[in-house]
Amino acid sequence: MREFNEELIHFIDASPTPFHAVEWMSQKLHMSGFTALAEDEQWSLVEGKNYYLTRNGSSIIAFTYPPCSEKGYTIVGAHTDSPHLRLKPNPLTTSAGVKRFGVEPYGGVLLNPWFDRDLGLAGRVVYLDGESRKESLININRPIAMIPSLAIHLDREANSSRTINAQNDIVPIIATGEVDFETFILSHIQEDTENLSLLAHELSFYDTQKGSFIGIHEELIASARLDNLLSCFIGLKALIDTKKPMMCAFMDHEEVGSDSHVGAGGTFLEETLRRIAGERYESLMRHSLMVSCDNAHAQHPNFPGKHESEHAPLLNGGIAIKINSNQRYATSARTQGRFVQCAKSLNIPTQVFITRSDMGCGSTIGPITSTRLGVETIDVGIPQLAMHSIREVCGTKDAYGLYQILVQLGDF
Secondary structure, eight states: OHHHHHHHHHHHHTOSSHHHHHHHHHHHHHHTTOEEOOTTSOOOOOTTOEEEEEETTTEEEEEESSOBTTTBOEEEEEEOOOOEEEEEEEEEEEETTEEEEEEEEESSOOOGGGTTOOEEEEEEEEEEETTEEEEEEEEEEEEEEBOOOOOGGGOTTTTTTOOOOTTTTOOOEEESSOOOHHHHHHTTTOSOOTTEEEEEEEEEEEEOOOOEEESTTOOEEEETTHHHHHHHHHHHHHHHHOSSOEEEEEESOGGGTSOSTTSTTSSHHHHHHHHHHGGGHHHHHHHOEEEEEOOEEOOOTTOGGGSOTTSOOOTTSOEEEEOOTTSSSOOOHHHHHHHHHHHHHTTOOEEEEOOOTTSOOOOOHHHHHHHHHTOEEEEEEOEEESTTSSSEEEEHHHHHHHHHHHHHGGGO
């Protein structure tokens, strides 16, 4: 379990953006014997071989072949994106003698923890090299920016009633001297930038502090982007290690609604399944099970009243099964029973999560893919604290337990 969690932390540290996460997973799959496919080419799938493909460099699908004729695929779904601060297209501004990079919040980001952190910058750059248009991933893995807090002396209500203005209050400072934004970015592609010209970018700030084990007994993990790279890693490891027919679909843009050509609301997963199944597509969907993996809210020890008392998962207390009567989660009694039966056979505990009836409930890719594909679905997740913060917390036991269940779920 320790080795499993150490590799998890390494994966998240190496994946500051969905582009880097998909690149890491592609390399891991290739080294594990999976064959890369391209969407714009004909496929000749061979029984007993494993495959993967990507879209936009930020979503990835991998699968064994063929699916089981009786039980279809166990399809593990998760998302590659996390709430963060995205660089604006023309980011460079000057204020009070310092240079700043303007940012736009991506997703439901918790803004307070972004103050006073050492921020790096990573993402995808599109540029001209002479007359050739090219793309490159960059990762400036050192502190180049910080968002300084306003001193308590200048805001006496900072600890009681301060709100954050997303336009004015969270602009990272980067320098006191002159900055050439284009040259700075292109210099992280190659040293000589004379023939390069920046066309566009998708760049995000991230916390340069690495993930770590915390607690007196080191039974907790603290890291950025646990929601939801944790689930991607668990699903990837299960796919590589299982002997059952399985597919993983890790999609971008979940944190902003999934409505894109690379999100769960798009065609990527459906088109892949149709190419695999051909005329047997409908039969495959009737026999398959979708396991939507997205982290769940653990009961917060300082705010217990924010949780449904009998349905508040605990850290290291087992995998949370997420249920909502209004279909914000896609779990049914049938899919829950199948999952719990597998967990019991492995002596792995499960918990049940529902949101308080007087509070709004979030959602996942589960209802979206269930609707689009017509596949039975269960929503599960690892309990965590500080969801959507710049640094989140989960237990060391829960991730490994979910991995063990996914490896064996195809038998149930």
